[in-house]
Amino acid sequence: MSQSQQLQQLKKQLWNIANDLRGKIGADEFRDYILGFIFYKYLSEKFVRYANDKILAGEDEGFDNFAEFDVENPEHVPYIEEVQKNAIEEIGYALAPNQLFHQLAKRGKQKDNFILDDLAATLKAIEQGTLGEESEEDFANLFDDIDLNSTKIGNSPDDRNEMIAKVLSHLDAIDFDLSNTESDVLGDAYEYLIGEFASGAxxxxxxxxxxxxxxxxxxxxxxxxxxxxxxxxxxxxxxxxxxxxxxxxxxxxxxxxxxxxxxxxxxxxxxxxxxxxxxxxxxxxxxxxxxxxxxxxxxxxxxxxxxxxxxxxxxxxxxxxxxxxxxxxxxxxxxxxxxxxxxxxxxxxxxxxxxxxxxxxxxxxxxxxxxxxxxxxxxxxxxxxxxxxxxxxxxxxxxxxxxxxxxxxxxxxxxxxxxxxxxxxxxxxxxxxxxxxxxxxxxxxxxxxxxxxxxxxxxxxxxxxxxxxxxxxxxxxYVDVFEAEEDVNLEAIAEALQTLKEDNLKTDALIEGFCTELGITSPFSK
The missing domain is CATH 3.40.50.150 (Vaccinia Virus protein VP39)
Structure with missing residues (x-):
């Protein structure tokens, strides 16, 4: 698939997901949710790529994929901490394995599994994890506009959970292809969405x-x-x-x-x-x-x-x-x-x-x-x-x-x-x-x-x-944009008016004849 085709496909996928929220809340508000979740997914995928390529590359099998680490496993904890320490310095933020987008989306698919509290805690953790770091100002209060308790996305907590879980699940199925460093397809698609929201705002x-x-x-x-x-x-x-x-x-x-x-x-x-x-x-x-x-x-x-x-x-x-x-x-x-x-x-x-x-x-x-x-x-x-x-x-x-x-x-x-x-x-x-x-x-x-x-x-x-x-x-x-009007042929206009007059008289006579045949008063009678 060419880069252009990939971009068009991604635009369509993202806009379809955005439409899951359309009609339920205003354009301004569903913009904040969908763009915020796309950004969270991007952070997650970028973090895993950084961890695996920069920190864990060359480690033994079972210790070379950050997404498979378990925060409850004592053997994994030192690797998790090392990745997070380096990530804060290099890319400005850190996540734990259980805070990755895919993990929350997967849990949201399970019946009766409430994820809103974990999601809110994760977004807050991304912001607070930068406190005192060089990137603090760039991440402070970044997700403030994603209100997971708003009745605009559902009257009850369960309704809101169902809506958000559905959006996360749809986004989780999309490949952002961050491995292609020569392409900015996701960035272009993000700009497209911003433009589409602007057109309706x-x-x-x-x-x-x-x-x-x-x-x-x-x-x-x-x-x-x-x-x-x-x-x-x-x-x-x-x-x-x-x-x-x-x-x-x-x-x-x-x-x-x-x-x-x-x-x-x-x-x-x-x-x-x-x-x-x-x-x-x-x-x-x-x-x-x-x-x-x-x-x-x-x-x-x-x-x-x-x-x-x-x-x-x-x-x-x-x-x-x-x-x-x-x-x-x-x-x-x-x-x-x-x-x-x-x-x-x-x-x-x-x-x-x-x-x-x-x-x-x-x-x-x-x-x-x-x-x-x-x-x-x-x-x-x-x-x-x-x-x-x-x-x-x-x-x-x-x-x-x-x-x-x-x-x-x-x-x-x-x-x-x-x-x-x-x-x-x-x-x-x-x-x-x-x-x-x-x-x-x-x-x-x-x-x-x-x-x-x-x-x-x-x-x-x-x-x-x-x-x-x-x-x-x-x-x-300074710029003369005057356009001269075409010459008007008055003789031709006069002839056209005369022809129109004669045609009207013929039509009037025809109508008057019909009225006489029908025994009704002609509209042209005095």
Missing amino acids: GKKAGEFYTPQMVSTLLAKIVTQDNATLGSVYDPTCGSGSLLLRVKREADDVDMIYGQEMNRTTYNLARMNMILHNVHFAKFDIKQEDTLKRPQHLGKRFNAIVANPPFSANWSADPLLLQDERFSDYGKLAPKTKADMAFVQHMLHHLEDNGTMAVVLPHGVLFRGSSEGVIRQYLIEKLNVLDAVIGLPANIFYGTSIPTSVLVFKKNRKHNKDVLFIDASKCFEKQGNQNALLPEHLEAILAAYKARQDSDKFAHVAPLDEISDNDYNLNIPR
């Missing part, structure tokens, strides 16, 4: 998911000039998918940084990192309000990407004018539109040779007041705006508004102009959503790389032109 989807093609666009932009990154940062990282896309597009990323305000989404981001085989020492994801309590002050990053919540509320406290992120501009973004505040925050953290790409609503391109002041400062004083890319409407879950990608660089190669690209027509209608396709992505990236005028698609605007437009960046001011 309405407005809440924006909290954790950026469509894959948009993520790829941002990732390719920030890695175009530097494919080996010391660091990448997302101040509103959601599920971490955008950061992982940068890692995939780059030749190497040494360290991943992110911040996320929502606790559930923060947990999902950490799971996503670990499941994509990012070592616990290679990512630093924090939970906090980025604008109010930034967690990475003092750090500078080679690449920054973000899809902040559109036009979010924030404090806009005047005291923030003393904050070094905002002080130079003399103005703060409006309380009801934090978009520019995110730009200022990100730019403050950008390395001098770095690239920053951020998705924003179109309003940031032309709104006045304090946003206009900030926009002018970015272009006139700092000269950091490198490109403006207009995206189609309705490509983000939960909102139909058109969006744009703004690209910033501190030391710009093209420092006398700004590139504008109008990709608003680059989409395919897919159900209720519009979608960027690979060919659309290629067209945008080709125009970004070429940096040349292209009829009705791209324009390189000198800074003087932007100044003449009072620093209004509305894309139609």
Whole structure:
């Protein structure tokens, strides 16, 4: 089976299992359960592979397979402890043989066997086993959103036990194929599920998911000039998918940084990192309000990407004018539109040779007041705006508004102009959503790389032109998308109307004749 076929099969299997919970609880909630259990199974299988390949390899028969150890067997205990000690240091967590996913799933299949207490204890043990270790922050409270006592998954403990045991059993039958180190099929399938949940989660989807093609666009932009990154940062990282896309597009990323305000989404981001085989020492994801309590002050990053919540509320406290992120501009973004505040925050953290790409609503391109002041400062004083890319409407879950990608660089190669690209027509209608396709992505990236005028698609605007437009960046001011209407042949229209009139008169006469034959009053009689 090819990798592509394997991925499609795994996607189908996982989605079918997710549907066991669909209809019983909301999309947000069954997402937390199914993704949490997939992650637990991944941890179990990864742990057994680590134990057998790294610690137990070469041991005598009967002592070379961690999954077959018995915690009650005194001969096995020293091996178990040795594996756990090394695992905490190497992969960041530890499990006992009776805590492995397969063991719990197997016990759940047995009639009248209650496993919820053991499952809850196991998930808690994974978290607490890292206390005092380097990986503590990456595993702390990681499974908080899996509430095994919730009546949403069953009215009684037995009902809940039956539901969870069924899900575990189905997952247990799936081969995650972790032995294939060249493939990331499980990671791709996990991303697929996150996307599917986003499509059904309405407005809440924006909290954790950026469509894959948009993520790829941002990732390719920030890695175009530097494919080996010391660091990448997302101040509103959601599920971490955008950061992982940068890692995939780059030749190497040494360290991943992110911040996320929502606790559930923060947990999902950490799971996503670990499941994509990012070592616990290679990512630093924090939970906090980025604008109010930034967690990475003092750090500078080679690449920054973000899809902040559109036009979010924030404090806009005047005291923030003393904050070094905002002080130079003399103005703060409006309380009801934090978009520019995110730009200022990100730019403050950008390395001098770095690239920053951020998705924003179109309003940031032309709104006045304090946003206009900030926009002018970015272009006139700092000269950091490198490109403006207009995206189609309705490509983000939960909102139909058109969006744009703004690209910033501190030391710009093209420092006398700004590139504008109008990709608003680059989409395919897919159900209720519009979608960027690979060919659309290629067209945008080709125009970004070429940096040349292209009829009705791209324009390189000198800074003087932007100044003449009072620093209004509305894309139609720079990319002429006017389409001349076809000439109207008035004589042909007049002839068609005359023919229609004659046809109507013939029809009226025919109806009147039928009415006379039937002895009824014609609708055309006076």
